[in-house]
Amino acid sequence: MARTDETKTTKQTACASGAGQTDTAAGLSDPRPAFAALHGHSPEDLFADLPTPCYILDERQLLRNGELLASVSRRTGCKILLAQKAFSNYDFYLLLAPYLAGTEASGLFEARLGAEKMPGREVHVFCAAYRPDQFGELLRFADHIVFNSLHQLRQFGPKAKQAGKSLGLRINPECSTQEGHAIYDPCAPGSRLGVTRCQWDCEITDDLRKLLDGLHFHTLCEQDADALEVTLQAVEKKFGDILPDMKWLNFGGGHHITRPGYHIEKLEQCIRRASRQWGVTVYLEPGEACALNAGFLAARVLDVVRNGSVQTAILDASAACHMPDVIEMPYTPPLFGAQDSQPFTYRLAGPTCLAGDVIGDYSFPRELKPGDLLLFGDMAIYTTCKNNTFNGMPLPDIWRRCADGRLVRLTSFGYADFRERLGSKAESIISCNN
Numbered sequence: 001m002a003r004t005d006e007t008k009t010t011k012q013t014a015c016a017s018g019a020g021q022t023d024t025a026a027g028l029s030d031p032r033p034a035f036a037a038l039h040g041h042s043p044e045d046l047f048a049d050l051p052t053p054c055y056i057l058d059e060r061q062l063l064r065n066g067e068l069l070a071s072v073s074r075r076t077g078c079k080i081l082l083a084q085k086a087f088s089n090y091d092f093y094l095l096l097a098p099y100l101a102g103t104e105a106s107g108l109f110e111a112r113l114g115a116e117k118m119p120g121r122e123v124h125v126f127c128a129a130y131r132p133d134q135f136g137e138l139l140r141f142a143d144h145i146v147f148n149s150l151h152q153l154r155q156f157g158p159k160a161k162q163a164g165k166s167l168g169l170r171i172n173p174e175c176s177t178q179e180g181h182a183i184y185d186p187c188a189p190g191s192r193l194g195v196t197r198c199q200w201d202c203e204i205t206d207d208l209r210k211l212l213d214g215l216h217f218h219t220l221c222e223q224d225a226d227a228l229e230v231t232l233q234a235v236e237k238k239f240g241d242i243l244p245d246m247k248w249l250n251f252g253g254g255h256h257i258t259r260p261g262y263h264i265e266k267l268e269q270c271i272r273r274a275s276r277q278w279g280v281t282v283y284l285e286p287g288e289a290c291a292l293n294a295g296f297l298a299a300r301v302l303d304v305v306r307n308g309s310v311q312t313a314i315l316d317a318s319a320a321c322h323m324p325d326v327i328e329m330p331y332t333p334p335l336f337g338a339q340d341s342q343p344f345t346y347r348l349a350g351p352t353c354l355a356g357d358v359i360g361d362y363s364f365p366r367e368l369k370p371g372d373l374l375l376f377g378d379m380a381i382y383t384t385c386k387n388n389t390f391n392g393m394p395l396p397d398i399w400r401r402c403a404d405g406r407l408v409r410l411t412s413f414g415y416a417d418f419r420e421r422l423g424s425k426a427e428s429i430i431s432c433n434n
């Protein structure tokens with residue numbers, strides 16, 4: 001769920017070093033797709049006045065992604081949803097709405113956000129297990145509800161059907177297409193995600209089957225269409241006899257459609273084949289592809305320390321707090337202007353107590369010093385929706401870079417945001433008998 005070098009599909013390979021930084025009359029530029037939205041300007045040109053750390057979300061790049069996704073829908077008839085788990089900066093939902101069929105949610109809050117902020121569009125939800133105390137409210141916001149087990153379909157399906165919802169079941173085609181990445185592989189052995197054919201055969205009844213309008217699978221992560229093609233063959237082998245009874249088939253997320261070099265034609269072949277063969281409407285629910293390369297995290301150097309041969313620049317941004325996928329994936333995010341074979345190499349790290357709060361090792365043409373501005377690329381996805389205040393770290397402000405170049409602050413955070421997540425709204429007392 002985080003970024004890669006645009007030419008590769010594994011998360012570990014993201015570019016610690018630049019792929020060809022060049023000097024231009026306007027100053028330094030970095031030709032990598034993560035920095036395309038800068039259009040040849042340097043971070044200092046554009047963002048020197050912003051308090052750091054901060055995220056900057058780029059309207060033009062989001063529009064570009066939206067247009068590309070919409071062209072796939074136009075040519076194939078598929079419907080594309082924004083997976084909000086990757087990008088839920090709702091100030092941009094109306095901008096994206098013309099290109100999308102709606103939003104995809106992981107539960108009640110995201111479903112509500114999608115319904116409220118992209119009004120009139122479809123709201124799909126998949127959750128590994130719905131809560132009885134929330135399900136009634138969820139029905140107010142979601143129109144497509146995907147269950148993860150036949151037990152949950154039995155528990156909630158009749159009520160949802162009565163409420164006029166379109167119901168789906170997540171299937172597990174048991175086809176891993178990513179190696180060495182069990183944490184992001186819903187088809188890994190023992191996975192809790194999706195119903196296998198064996199589970200289906202053991203538990204399905206006519207009544208349950210009648211409740212279903214669609215099937216859903218999500219098995220990919222930052223992958224190209226060849227992995228989708230292989231997955232579809234597995235879906236056909238395992239569930240091909242059930243699909244003709246369905247109205248829709250959701251291919252999930254993980255399609256890196258907006259990455260340069262992605263095989264769009266093959267994706268479109270897969271969509272057309274599925275639609276024709278089973279008479280279904282195909283849905284895609286990418287998160288990353290919607291906001292790929294559409295954001296930056298700007299940070300400044302606070303201090304530089306040396307221990308033996310390692311020089312570490314300590315930044316005002318933290319991997320653990322502000323780009324947690326760097327540690328979770330792990331991956332090394334692209335940094336503007338850093339380039340292999342430059343003479344000055346630094347480990348960039350956060351100011352928290354965590355020894356492993358390290359962003360990566362990067363090389364520069366000159367020495368770093370306190371106050372230097374650094375710009376990390378591809379920071380719109382799995383960042384603003386995933387950050388935290390560990391160590392009392394302030395959350396970075398979020399800025400919108402408008403198509404005309406204006407910078408608008410969308411939100412800012414302070415001490416109260418840190419404090420209020422931790423307690424002291426002790427208003428109601430629940431009695432306890434012991």
Ligand SMILES: Cc1ncc(COP(=O)(O)O)c(C=O)c1O
Pocket residue numbers: 001083085086104126218220221222252253254255285286287288289
């Ligand atoms: C069910 C489901 N749909 C969609 C997505 C979005 O995936 P991505 O952001 O990789 O496109 C995910 C990501 O984990 C997911 O679990």
